[in-house]
Amino acid sequence: MQSKLSDIELIQQTLSGNQSAYADLVKRHQRFVFTLAMRFAKGREDAEEIAQDCFIKAYRSLASFQGQSKFTTWLYSIVYTTAMTFLRKKRLDTDSIDDENTYIQVENQSSGYDVNNAETKSRSFYLNQAIGQLLPDDAAIITMFYQGEQSLEEIARALGMEANNVKIKLFRARRRLKEKLEQNLKNEVKELI
Amino acid sequence: MNNIEEILWNYIDGNCTADEQKNISALIEQDEAYKLKYQELLLLNKEYAAIELDEPPMAFTYNVMEAIRTENAQQPLKAAINKRIIMGISMFFVLTIVLLLVYTLASVNWSAGDVSANIPSGFKMPDITSYITKPVMMGFLFFDVVLGLFLFDTWLRNKRVLKQA
Numbered sequence: 001m002q003s004k005l006s007d008i009e010l011i012q013q014t015l016s017g018n019q020s021a022y023a024d025l026v027k028r029h030q031r032f033v034f035t036l037a038m039r040f041a042k043g044r045e046d047a048e049e050i051a052q053d054c055f056i057k058a059y060r061s062l063a064s065f066q067g068q069s070k071f072t073t074w075l076y077s078i079v080y081t082t083a084m085t086f087l088r089k090k091r092l093d094t095d096s097i098d099d100e101n102t103y104i105q106v107e108n109q110s111s112g113y114d115v116n117n118a119e120t121k122s123r124s125f126y127l128n129q130a131i132g133q134l135l136p137d138d139a140a141i142i143t144m145f146y147q148g149e150q151s152l153e154e155i156a157r158a159l160g161m162e163a164n165n166v167k168i169k170l171f172r173a174r175r176r177l178k179e180k181l182e183q184n185l186k187n188e189v190k191e192l193i
Numbered sequence: 194m195n196n197i198e199e200i201l202w203n204y205i206d207g208n209c210t211a212d213e214q215k216n217i218s219a220l221i222e223q224d225e226a227y228k229l230k231y232q233e234l235l236l237l238n239k240e241y242a243a244i245e246l247d248e249p250p251m252a253f254t255y256n257v258m259e260a261i262r263t264e265n266a267q268q269p270l271k272a273a274i275n276k277r278i279i280m281g282i283s284m285f286f287v288l289t290i291v292l293l294l295v296y297t298l299a300s301v302n303w304s305a306g307d308v309s310a311n312i313p314s315g316f317k318m319p320d321i322t323s324y325i326t327k328p329v330m331m332g333f334l335f336f337d338v339v340l341g342l343f344l345f346d347t348w349l350r351n352k353r354v355l356k357q358a
Contacts, residue, residue, distance in 0.1 A: 019261070019262075022258070022261070023257075023258050026253075026257050030249050030253050030254060031246040031247070031248060031249065034246075034247055034248075034249035034253070035246045035247045038247050044247075047247075048249060048250060048253065051253070052253070052256060052257050056257065056260055056261060123240065123243075124243065124244065124245050127240060127241070127243075128245070131244060142241060142244075146241045146242045146244060147242075147244060152206075152208070171198075171202055174202065174237070174241070175198070177241070178237060
């Protein structure tokens with residue numbers, strides 16, 4: 001069972017030497033951090049590596065967290081930089097993530113799912129499929145805004161951008177997601193006919 | 194720059210001023226195009242918010258904590274030692290030496306011509322002359338030379354590292 005203590009309380013306990021408090025913090029945020037890592041890595045193994053690396057980095061620099069922003073905002077900024085470093089290490093030019101034409105479309109994320117059976121596909125499947133086809137930056141902004149419940153200012157702080165820039169990027173990301181969703185559904189209908 | 198979609202997203206996200214909000218509400222009520230687009234975006238907003246999070250592997254937390262424990266175990270002793278503890282021990286010895294000095298100086302009879310400390314009558318200095326033999330002195334000097342060479346080597350290495358940096 002997860003601790004009812006706040007993030008700040010768990011951080012204080014961790015800093016005073018209680019490692020199980022940090023385990024609670026990891027349990028609390030692991031799903032979101034892993035999802036965010038998936039937006040960049042597109043493969044479960046790589047995402048796991050990024051997410052794990054991120055939590056280790058956060059542990060190392062926990063003392064430097066001053067509580068001026070939400071812990072999640074601070075944590076997501078670590079995810080973002082860790083993911084970027086990971087992509088660089090994988091020799092994927094970071095510039096290429098802004099170029100949709102050169103972006104590598106990777107295998108479907110929902111393995112073990114019968115992709116040919118349209119009846120079994122849920123709404124969530126189509127959304128996950130569409131978000132997996134977005135550029136990492138777009139997918140990350142959408143995930144942080146909707147699933148991470150971060151404000152535009154908080155996303156801007158985590159990604160090191162201007163809030164206005166994030167607002168424009170979010171608007172474009174939503175539009176692209178809608179286009180991908182429509183395109184995928186159209187293809188599905190064609191396949192059925 | 195603002196098209197209907199952008200205006201409506203701002204309205205949905207609550208990024209408008211009170212006046213803008215009022216105007217957009219009126220537009221949604223009166224203009225059919227705005228109304229349809231607003232309903233479409235509201236539905237999309239609901240869908241986006243319902244995207245499910247991915248589930249990490251079962252042993253994820255365990256793996257993270259294990260990696261942290263391994264990292265802590267591999268940490269060199271120099272980095273693992275709390276500097277405050279070292280400072281505390283140093284302070285204890287410094288304080289002890291200072292107190293002993295103060296006590297000794299305070300017990301000196303400065304007014305007497307022959308300056309002497311009031312050493313307790315039972316106190317006897319150990320006889321160390323028997324220990325100062327030639328082999329002991331040679332060993333002591335040898336140790337000093339080795340220590341000196343070691344420190345000189347460390348200094349030269351540090352100098353080289355700084356130069357390379």
